[in-house]
């Protein structure tokens with residue numbers, strides 16, 4: 001079988017994780033790289049042993065052997081670039097969030113449905129070892145019907161300065177859409193239930209002048225009465241101490257992973273830091289699942305779930321703005 | 331000279347008998363107290379009557395000039411709790427509601443650390459208070475032990491609760507609390523089924539994360555403890571004084587001060603009851619509710 005030819009769009013922070021996954025999968029081939037910033041695509045191409053590079057997607061879509069695109073550009077560009085990929089009849093793995101508005105998310109879903117190509121959003125936590133292990137434990141029935149999920153992903157400030165697009169809500173969609181969607185999707189997938197309401201609180205802890213909430217607490221209520229409490233933070237101090245905590249309580253038992261559940265702790269002169277275990281490569285598994293779907297397998301991250309994550313992220317921002325719970329229908 | 335105590339009642343919510351399981355034995359082993367049979371002859375009444383009768387029994391004891399250790403919750407309604415607060419002040423007696431969890435050794439040092447600025451200005455507390463096994467409370471667990479973590483969070487922050495949003499069920503509830511200065515807290519509270527190697531009614535999860543401008547304090551309130559593993563069992567064994575013993579220290583100190591007040595009193599029960607009743611209204615309406623604090 002021919003390898004699936006892939007173009008990466010956006011040679012930034014997360015691009016290496018995707019190109020690494022492509023390198024490790026014999027079914028895929030990285031044809032070239034696109035980045036709008038002059039020099040970035042060329043530099044990335046050199047690092048990859050001289051693959052093709054371009055400043056715009058149109059050029060790349062004309063290269064021979066291109067079947068699919070991985071999109072790693074800022075969130076507000078996902079919809080326009082994604083629609084162009086659909087129009088060209090290519091498959092797409094788009095970084096999360098699928099889009100920054102519900103209308104755009106639905107537009108993308110419809111465009112790929114019409115094109116008959118595979119659209120997958122990179123909700124990578126579904127492919128991380130812990131995400132898979134919790135899902136398997138719940139699905140095994142070991143803890144009965146899950147009634148509560150608590151998931152906290154905490155860290156310090158990571159975005160460089162005021163010029164970062166992530167700090168601009170018009171570009172990132174706000175923190176609920178930027179990072180919040182990871183937790184909203186994961187908790188909802190674990191529970192296997194439909195969300196009915198969101199109540200959220202946000203905080204601008206690192207600086208009062210922030211335009212996004214660096215701490216988010218997103219509480220989802222589900223159709224069967226279950227609750228998910230999701231905390232996403234870039235506000236915790238010390239910034240060196242990244243932590244993840246989870247608790248799932250069911251009718252027959254509980255699952256827990258505390259902040260020390262996977263990581264070793266380094267007590268160093270520079271402070272204390274968690275040292276995550278090596279384990280599986282979530283980006284490689286995510287790529288594999290997308291390639292499987294292109295080959296006809298049911299997608300592990302269905303488009304409807306990616307749209308739902310956007311619906312939930314938008315509801316989080318609305319709940320914070322109004323101080324009230326927001327009803328959601330997927 | 332020891333302080334004389336009479337045990338009044340062996341009831342509570344549902345099948346509870348905290349008098350026999352907790353307060354009686356703690357008074358018995360405490361060096362500053364001695365048990366007497368006749369309530370009329372006692373300085374302190376340890377009152378654990380069924381919740382419906384509790385407020386009236388405590389009010390009568392206060393009017394008779396007795397100090398009181400009161401099973402929790404102090405009373406079935408906010409109005410009764412407020413009346414007990416008023417009466418206790420009028421009669422100058424010590425009324426200690428059994429909010430003993432705040433006297434957990436780890437939580438006492440955590441409270442002191444927060445007060446000393448060890449995490450900077452606190453801005454959020456997350457708490458899980460999850461009991462495993464034991465008899466489910468017919469009132470729902472929000473009424474039964476929701477006040478414990480609410481009381482601990484108040485003690486940790488030293489801030490009252492202004493607004494409450496609640497979701498989940500009365501047996502496993504999530505409380506989202508707003509305090510002054512934009513500080514927020516979240517409490518997951520309830521009962522899950524019996525779990526292996528845990529005594530029925532024991533705490534499966536009891537933890538607090540206090541996030542501040544300059545650090546984080548993570549407290550596992552099932553400790554200080556030893557992890558003991560044998561061929562038969564695997565569990566935590568407490569080290570140091572228990573929370574009820576520490577509560578009796580507070581009662582004794584309050585009586586000894588002669589001021590008619592202890593480190594915890596009816597106003598703490600009133601405050602907790604306001605939060606619980608606001609949470610109940612929030613569950614009914616699906617909307618956040620002001621506590622009126």
Ligand SMILES: NC(=O)c1ccc[n+]([C@@H]2O[C@H](COP(=O)([O-])OP(=O)(O)OC[C@H]3O[C@@H](n4cnc5c(N)ncnc54)[C@H](O)[C@@H]3O)[C@@H](O)[C@H]2O)c1
Nearest residue numbers: 010011012013014035036037072073074075077095096124
């Ligand atoms: N799955 C995850 O865990 C994860 C982690 C981090 C980031 N992300 C997502 O990946 C995406 C990229 O994030 P990042 O941190 O790599 O950002 P980045 O700013 O480091 O990189 C973005 C790159 O896109 C380029 N670019 C911008 N607009 C473009 C356009 N219209 N056409 C072509 N190139 C363009 C920029 O020049 C830059 O090189 C975002 O959607 C983000 O949400 C996902």
